[in-house]
Amino acid sequence: MELTAAASGEGKGRGSDELLQSQTLLWSRTFNYIDSMALKCAVELGIPDAIHSHGPHITLAELMSSLSLSPTKTPHMRRLMRMLTHSRIFTCSQNCNGGEGYSLTPLSELLVDRNKNKGTSCQNGFVLTVLHPVFLNSFQSMSDWFRGNEDTPFSVAHGCGFWDMTDRDPEFNRVFNEGMACDAQFLMDALLKDCGHVFQGLESLMDVGGGTGSAAIAVSKAFPEVKCSVLELQQGRNRFYSW
Numbered sequence: 525m526e527l528t529a530a531a532s533g534e535g536k537g538r539g540s541d542e543l544l545q546s547q548t549l550l551w552s553r554t555f556n557y558i559d560s561m562a563l564k565c566a567v568e569l570g571i572p573d574a575i576h577s578h579g580p581h582i583t584l585a586e587l588m589s590s591l592s593l594s595p596t597k598t599p600h601m602r603r604l605m606r607m608l609t610h611s612r613i614f615t616c617s618q619n620c621n622g623g624e625g626y627s628l629t630p631l632s633e634l635l636v637d638r639n640k641n642k643g644t645s646c647q648n649g650f651v652l653t654v655l656h657p658v659f660l661n662s663f664q665s666m667s668d669w670f671r672g673n674e675d676t677p678f679s680v681a682h683g684c685g686f687w688d689m690t691d692r693d694p695e696f697n698r699v700f701n702e703g704m705a706c707d708a709q710f711l712m713d714a715l716l717k718d719c720g721h722v723f724q725g726l727e728s729l730m731d732v733g734g735g736t737g738s739a740a741i742a743v744s745k746a747f748p749e750v751k752c753s754v755l756e757l758q759q760g761r762n763r764f765y766s767w
């Protein structure tokens with residue numbers, strides 16, 4: 525059966541409400557990356573630490589001063605904080621002087637330096653790893669990868685595999701290892717707290733691809749009788765190490 529032009533909706537013309545909604549959605553999808561970039565900027569500037577140190581609320585002027593930023597950037601910081609509040613990284617309330625006061629949320633408490641935040645694992649390294657240009661550039665190559673024969677978008681963007689990159693770029697390797705260690709420490713804290721019994725009775729354990737050994741160290745601290753080892757590439761730390 526053939527669809528007539530009217531039945532298929534062709535030529536019918538969309539209502540302006542529907543068109544506007546579609547364009548709004550398109551803009552939202554197109555500009556989504558700014559959420560991630562705003563988060564990265566907050567971590568790089570140390571905004572969560574500044575709010576934590578000042579606590580519990582910080583005004584815009586106090587924030588600018590504690591970050592040693594020029595007052596000429598205040599209107600831009602207000603916009604950045606508005607975005608970060610919208611994405612629930614911070615909350616905003618009117619303070620007693622009528623200005624805006626920013627506070628941490630449970631999410632941004634994860635971005636406060638571990639030493640300042642009662643030992644809760646700080647996730648800054650993870651954010652900075654995932655939003656590192658080396659990672660982001662490979663996403664720019666997705667369509668080229670679909671059309672071509674390379675193994676991954678990463679190799680299209682960088683001309684080498686991921687582990688070759690960590691081998692050849694010590695700074696990226698450092699950032700990556702730090703990010704992975706952040707993630708592992710966070711997960712191991714939760715795992716050992718709630719499911720630590722899975723390690724009871726073990727004599728030895730090997731973490732294959734265990735990075736700088738965060739997970740193995742956490743197990744070893746909680747269960748000193750378990751002999752823990754890590755098998756890694758040369759750039760991780762050593763090829764093989766154990767406790």
Ligand SMILES: C[S@@+](CC[C@H](N)C(=O)[O-])C[C@H]1O[C@@H](n2cnc3c(N)ncnc32)[C@H](O)[C@@H]1O
Nearest residue numbers: 704705708733734735736738739755756757760
């Ligand atoms: C996703 S990371 C895991 C990081 C780890 N969980 C941590 O806490 O840091 C994967 C790890 O596997 C390692 N790796 C990749 N290929 C490997 C191989 N052939 N043999 C041993 N380790 C390898 C990488 O160097 C990297 O550290």
